[in-house]
Amino acid sequence: MRHLDVDICIIGGGSAGLSVAAGAAQLGARTVLFERRKMGGECLNYGCVPSKALIASARSAEAVRSAPGFGVKADLAGIDFAAAVDRVDRVIATIAPHDSEERFESLGVTVVRSNATFTGPDTVEGDGVTVKARRFVIATGSNPAAPPIDGLDTVPYLTNETIFANRTLPEHLLVVGGGPIGVEMAQAHRRLGARVTVAEADRIVAREDPELTAVIRDRLIAEGIDILEGARVKRFQMSGETITATIDADGERDLTVSHVLVAAGRKPQIDGLGLEAAGVDHTRAGITVDNRLRTSNRRIFAIGDISGGPQFTHVAGYQAGIVIRNALFRLPAKVDYRALPWVTFTDPELARVGLLEAEAREQIGSSVEALTVPFGKIDRAIAEDRTDGQIKLVLGKRGRILGASIVGDHAGELIHLWALAMGQKLGAKAVAGMIAPYPTMGEISKRVAGEYYAKKLFSPWPRRIVRFLGRFG
Numbered sequence: 001m002r003h004l005d006v007d008i009c010i011i012g013g014g015s016a017g018l019s020v021a022a023g024a025a026q027l028g029a030r031t032v033l034f035e036r037r038k039m040g041g042e043c044l045n046y047g048c049v050p051s052k053a054l055i056a057s058a059r060s061a062e063a064v065r066s067a068p069g070f071g072v073k074a075d076l077a078g079i080d081f082a083a084a085v086d087r088v089d090r091v092i093a094t095i096a097p098h099d100s101e102e103r104f105e106s107l108g109v110t111v112v113r114s115n116a117t118f119t120g121p122d123t124v125e126g127d128g129v130t131v132k133a134r135r136f137v138i139a140t141g142s143n144p145a146a147p148p149i150d151g152l153d154t155v156p157y158l159t160n161e162t163i164f165a166n167r168t169l170p171e172h173l174l175v176v177g178g179g180p181i182g183v184e185m186a187q188a189h190r191r192l193g194a195r196v197t198v199a200e201a202d203r204i205v206a207r208e209d210p211e212l213t214a215v216i217r218d219r220l221i222a223e224g225i226d227i228l229e230g231a232r233v234k235r236f237q238m239s240g241e242t243i244t245a246t247i248d249a250d251g252e253r254d255l256t257v258s259h260v261l262v263a264a265g266r267k268p269q270i271d272g273l274g275l276e277a278a279g280v281d282h283t284r285a286g287i288t289v290d291n292r293l294r295t296s297n298r299r300i301f302a303i304g305d306i307s308g309g310p311q312f313t314h315v316a317g318y319q320a321g322i323v324i325r326n327a328l329f330r331l332p333a334k335v336d337y338r339a340l341p342w343v344t345f346t347d348p349e350l351a352r353v354g355l356l357e358a359e360a361r362e363q364i365g366s367s368v369e370a371l372t373v374p375f376g377k378i379d380r381a382i383a384e385d386r387t388d389g390q391i392k393l394v395l396g397k398r399g400r401i402l403g404a405s406i407v408g409d410h411a412g413e414l415i416h417l418w419a420l421a422m423g424q425k426l427g428a429k430a431v432a433g434m435i436a437p438y439p440t441m442g443e444i445s446k447r448v449a450g451e452y453y454a455k456k457l458f459s460p461w462p463r464r465i466v467r468f469l470g471r472f473g
């Protein structure tokens with residue numbers, strides 16, 4: 001048994017663990033990282049990267065389909081689905097060196113490629129290595145949850161961990177769950193030629209503003225996706241080579257499909273961690289942490305998907321910074337998600353930061369104002385034929401920004417401005433006063449902020465003042 005005595009030991013080499021490891025090692029801390037599967041974790045191998053790569057192929061197909069509308073003669077001669085998946089692999093391979101064992105070893109991290117288990121409150125073991133550390137970080141992520149549906153375990157269903165290895169275009173893909181994974185994959189597969197049905201228990205992308213989600217729903221339906229909301233998948237069974245799903249959505253029906261993708265939420269990855277030996281509390285949502293990301297064992301932190309908070313790669317990176325300040329600099333840094341943005345990468349994209357209108361009205365009350373501008377009012381969007389969508393700005397007293405949501409082309413890029421404004425506590429005035437280049441999609445941000453002041457500026461008082469001043473030549 002090899003014994004290591006270090007400053008910080010990290011379990012999990014995904015977005016969260018790697019961010020802490022890189023920071024800690026570069027700050028000179030003696031750092032050990034355990035990873036039992038692929039370096040880079042879910043995001044690189046089965047999540048953000050492959051999904052966005054597949055979405056890029058789907059967007060290309062759509063661009064060809066819409067080319068005649070721009071006066072360009074083009075026919076979609078066909079789609080080589082396997083080639084699109086090969087491209088996904090190449091994209092992963094291009095990014096992988098950044099997350100590799102070699103890179104982390106070169107930064108000074110001792111990487112152990114094995115499962116790690118706590119054997120006590122300050123000791124972890126794996127692959128013949130025992131590590132004692134001043135601080136530990138659990139960053140073991142999450143796995144796809146399997147909903148309790150009769151017969152699910154009797155059919156060969158896909159999850160995000162297997163769908164990007166599927167090289168056969170599904171003839172008919174049933175997506176169970178209309179959250180971000182469900183809608184992103186539904187649209188990508190539809191655009192690449194599959195027939196697609198989404199069965200969602202609630203409504204699709206339910207965490208977002210319903211007015212903006214409606215734009216996504218309309219687009220998905222227009223592209224030929226069957227969307228069943230308020231739907232309960234009751235049973236699965238094999239019928240020869242195909243899968244039959246019994247779905248209750250305004251009455252029961254049987255749907256025969258070639259493939260099923262389960263995208264019905266996540267469960268925390270705590271198996272084999274030895275949390276009892278470590279004295280670390282957890283619930284069904286994940287490991288319990290305080291606002292400094294400390295667990296019930298004060299020398300152990302938990303970050304990323306395992307910590308039960310928002311599940312995004314950029315959150316994992318942000319939390320890693322909080323842990324480094326607490327664990328290495330002994331600063332009492334706390335998480336603050338008020339200016340946290342996220343994006344659902346459908347086309348059009350749906351992006352959001354801060355509160356939704358309904359949340360703001362519930363938390364703050366009648367002083368809340370919501371202003372909207374449709375992309376149809378933006379010249380660049382008209383020129384590009386991308387007028388689908390709108391921005392909604394949620395303001396409190398004196399133009400304080402409480403939240404912004406955007407559905408439209410490049411919404412994920414456009415939300416940066418609002419994340420910065422909220423993070424820096426800038427009001428709508430700062431955005432309204434910005435000189436925005438013409439013609440850009442981003443003008444929509446200045447326009448919506450300007451709406452707030454336009455109402456005040458074009459009210460009777462300023463008009464009286466202008467008339468009065470006009471008398472003096």
Ligand SMILES: Cc1cc2nc3c(=O)[nH]c(=O)nc-3n(C[C@H](O)[C@H](O)[C@H](O)COP(=O)(O)OP(=O)(O)OC[C@H]3O[C@@H](n4cnc5c(N)ncnc54)[C@H](O)[C@@H]3O)c2cc1C
Pocket residue numbers: 011012013014015016017034035036037038039040041042043044046047048049051114115116117139140141142160181269271272273303304305306311312313314315316345
């Ligand atoms: C299809 C999909 C698309 C997504 N798209 C986006 C997106 O566009 N943008 C975005 O921000 N987020 C996206 N996400 C979410 C994002 O992938 C996760 O929030 C992020 O990967 C979480 O990182 P993590 O480090 O907490 O966990 P993970 O990436 O899951 O890493 C945890 C690692 O720990 C390892 N591990 C677990 N237990 C042990 C153990 N006992 N010992 C050793 N190693 C262990 C695992 O093998 C794994 O590699 C997407 C997720 C999915 C599934």
Ligand SMILES: NC(=O)c1ccc[n+]([C@@H]2O[C@H](COP(=O)([O-])OP(=O)(O)OC[C@H]3O[C@@H](n4cnc5c(N)ncnc54)[C@H](O)[C@@H]3O)[C@@H](O)[C@H]2O)c1
Pocket residue numbers: 147148149176177178179180181182184199200201202203204205206231232233263264265266310311312342343344345
């Ligand atoms: N663009 C992004 O940033 C992005 C993309 C994909 C995933 N993610 C992250 O990964 C997380 C997981 O994504 P997800 O889409 O799996 O989870 P989710 O929890 O966001 O959505 C799951 C959906 O499945 C539905 N559902 C659950 N059980 C069901 C059942 N039996 N039948 C029908 N519907 C059912 C739920 O009502 C919910 O709408 C997200 O919360 C997000 O944080 C982010």
